[in-house]
Amino acid sequence: MASENADHAVWLRGIEKQFPGVIACAGADLRVRPGTIHALLGENGAGKTTMVNVLAGVYRPDAGEVWVNGQRCSFHSPADAIAAGVGMVYQEFRLVPTLTVAENIVLGSAPRLLRSVEIEERVAELSAAYGMVADPTRPVWQLSMGERQRVEILKSLWRNASVLVMDEPTAVLTPGEAAELGAALRAMAEGGRSVIYISHKLDQVVAFCDEATVLRQGKTVATVEDLQEVDLTSLAEMMVGSSEGGYVDRPPAMEAGPEVLSLQGVCALNDRGLPALIDINMTVHAGEIVGIVGVSGNGQKELAEVINGLRRPTEGRVTVKELDITGASPGDLYGMGLAYVPEDRLGVGLAPKMSVVDNAVVRSYRSQRQGIFLSITKCVKFCQSLVERFAVRVGRLNDPIAGLSGGNLQRLLLGRELAEQPSVLVAAQPSRGLDVQGVAAIQGHLVDQRAAGVGVLLISEDLDELLALSDRLLVMFEGRIVGEYGPDVTPRTVLGSAMAGKAPK
């Protein structure tokens, strides 16, 4: 065993990890050779972040083994992982803005007596060695995002990390900074360190990395020994590739009804103030399911938020049944017939610490009143009707909802949204992370809604689901809709190319 592991800088073996309502890892593997840059690919929720957090000592796996540099490790805290040589650079930097670069780098690992001049010299040496320019005396708040990232990397190097994990490192960088980062990572790999690189940007992955592991639904579904030998299209396909489990058969084609949702020239910014949606034009008709295809991070989340009033568009307008709803509040939109199943079930769709009843009335509490009070009887009755109609398995209705399984959470959420016969349903990743029956149940409801004349906008990273359910597919890439396809007539490779930004114009 040990000899087999010796060639690996990191070996995560059969990692299993479950969170309330979600199975994050279901026996995933990751092997990284020393001196390589290893891409960890997969859609949101595929288990990438859980895997690296297990490696970083943040989570303890329910099952599985962690090997670092040929040693079996059992991390109780991030400090243990750091001591074993694992360095983690998160998307959100963990720096103290008021301290200098040098102070941030040595924070937590400084020798007893801080002689700042000496430390600054050593930090300068370190940064020169990897071509990462950083003035050790400057306070961090003055630095650009790219410079701050360098400080994070230097911090790991200072602690002598042999494995550096980078989560979406280029998301905050300009193209020039991204190229510099690539060079720095290469220098580190040549020095014998390993890098685990998480990204959705496939062109950068191919440009920077040597090998890759693809996760899907918490399992390793593919490993690529040499990234130079695969093309972007097949990588994209691997990520959204076929999943096990039956899908609801696509319902017979129907005559599309009148237009119920339309977007005209919509533009919006993401949370960092960068363009996330660019000139989106699309319509959804009554009785049709429109699928949004794309590698995540290409504007799908923002699209759903703009339609549901959670994000203001900078340009353009949104109409529901020819009524301009641009800028209306999410609560009002629900009243106008717009239902929304958000991607983040337990953070946006449901309030995990509140009771099942409280969560059931999120959309309708205003109409559950009796005089000035909320009628508990009405609320409970409403909740019970949802539970029965959507076959939600619950215990006590007054217990926190976080105790429900993922499938039941989603059933309650979907049921709540459908309770008052909407005309449009926006469903983002509605079946992600659910078991087979859960997936089938949710998909069944979507099809039923279509049959009932609801216009459904389905945003998913599951290509099979989209192919099975949609009447039309729209492909999103870098904030634009780059193509519209019919599911029956389009080969998967064409969709793959479009998702990778190579749509035939």
Add this chain to the structure above:
Amino acid sequence: MAKKFLLKLLVVLAALTLIAVGCGNDDDAAPAPAPTQAPTEAPALEPTEAPEPEPTEAPMDDGVIAAFVFVGPVGDAGWTWAHNEGRRFAESQTGATTHFAEDIPEDGPDFRNIVVDFIENEDADVIFATSFGYMDAMEELAGEYPDVVFEHASGYKMNEDNFGNFFGRMYQPRYLSGMAAGALTEANQIGYVAAFAIPEVLRGINAFTLGAQRVNPDVEVHVTWTLTWFDPAVEGDSAAALLEAGADVIAMHQDSTAPGLAAQDAGARWVSYNSDMSAFAPDAFITAPVWNWGPYYARIIDAVASGTYAPGAYWGGMDDGIVALAPLAADVPADVAAEIDEVAAQLIDGSWDVFTGEIRDQDGNVVVAAGETMEDGPMLGMEFFVEGVVGSATG
């Protein structure tokens, strides 16, 4: 006392160890902490020094029960400590039973509650309260408990039957301490750390300044307000700031020793207050105007015992011994020391008092004409600073 405390602590620790070790052992019943002794009436601080007046013949128990309410901790070495020394003196002198409560806030229900407890549960005959802020509540309580005597330090309210106030002419020894400070300052700048801009404090600052000017006409007294009676950190910082600004002697109207420690650290000198604090900063210490409440307390207790108590507004001076000057540091020049003795003698025999003209205020207006002496009324309501004081008399 300390030894006994340690012993008991050891017993407890040993018991805890036994419980921990013998977990599950049936024979090892947990030793319940049974009180073995009646509680002794326990002052928290051993006096560093015996009260000055030597105990006379064996005191006779006159059956009076006196309760004292203090605003600070008896261990403050300052205001409350001096009062507590007075309480101990009075107890030994009169044989009365005394109780006290410390750290009682001026506002809120605490003061009232504790006084009622003393009266209802301990049958107190006389209540002494030692902070200005208790005044309104005292007045009210005096009405509710006509059979109990209420004596209030530093206030101005009283009634016909059972509520009096008492204070001392602290400005007299303050004047003397100013003379000593004026003789020892080389920078001619004295820093004065003061609590609140009230007549009592202004009077003290003015008397101190007049005394310093008597031996050193060029002297300036710089005042900073701390807005607290007892806060060692703030007091120390204020003293340090004054020293930084050029003062080489620190005087104070505060209750902690922190200004003295700041002065000693800076190699400067210090006039303390309330009690002889020479032990805390021996190099810095010059002298101190001190309180000696004991004889007054003993007098009131005796009057209550003999049924001759009548409330008054007592404002005693050096002649009565309620205020005094602590011993001078050795380096106070002999001629100045002699002059201090001389002035002290005049203050005691009443032939001269501090606020005797001509005295000008900060703006140069004559407030006391030459040859005249200020009456008690204006002195008690003093609101100005004399010439030579740098700072604002309104806080």
Add this chain to the structure above:
Amino acid sequence: MIRPVLVRRDRVLPATQSLGFVVGILVALVLGAILLWVSDNSPAEVYERMFDSAFMGTDSLSRTLERTTPLALTGLSVAVAGSMGLWNIGAEGQMMAGAIVATGVAMMADGLSGPLLIAVMLASGVAGGMLLMLGPALARSHLGVSEIITTLMLVYVAIRVVEWLQVGPWKDPGSLGFPRIEEVPDQASLPGLFGRVNIGALIALGLLIVFSLAVSRTAWGYELRLAGSSPDTARYAGVSLRRKVLTALLLSGGIAGLAGTIQLTGTEVRLTPGLSNGFGFSGIIVAALALMRPSGVAVVAFVFGAVQVGGQSIQTLGVSSAISDILQAMILFGALVAAVFFNYRIRWTGPVGESSGEELEEPDIAVEGA
């Protein structure tokens, strides 16, 4: 290596909660007995006195209730903000602000009749507390500035303002040069109920009932709890977070302002820098022990008040103030620790692979698949 980890319990029954409270206090009393014995006091005598002076007889009850009133109001103030996940650390300052404005109004409206003057003063006290909270509330709702820091800082501002008022513009000319503000007019004193208890206690009780109903039973309270529990869900439900933050904080400030005014017109006679007397800070502990539920505040405030009254009174037995303070702190700490253990449980975690992660709970309602 095996180490303990605190895990939040899924469900806490109110009965266990109360039991925990009692157990925690009992444990503290046992430890306190050791402390008393070591410091040469008789635990039995001391505890008897504590109990007597807090509970036995109308005078004792009146003392405890006298303290309960401001503690309940400041506790409610903190809890109203707390039910939205906000921390009002500055109830102490808002008490002062309320008392300042009420005093100012009383000076101007001296001629009004008693009930009218009282009503005007109470209303202006609420306004004063809200006024001091306005800055922190706006900074929090519109700029995201932590209300913890801003509310705390303003405590000292408010106290300094009183200090300035009493040496400056509001100095009472009749106080022989002493810096004191004039007494509030006699007709402004709150009518008494019994002993030291005035109608302020009824006002506090009324507000506690109103707010516990409002938070648990109205759409407004539902939105408040939703916003506190999961802000994104609240936004999704159409709740304006800004408006909710503003109303929760302003109400919190207003209630504390009312507490200050009730102290001013009920138990004190004039505005002084010590008027708030630590009640505002104690309110934080009261609210935390009541788990931010207005319904729990009344009980906790009563116990807290009793501990303070009892703890203070034992000084008359010769117990030093230091020991009495430690004893009071131990009792409250015991209750606090109990509250922690009745909301969390300890899980001993083994090495990797042998235990499930601490994030994972076995939910009391076991539902799997479907």
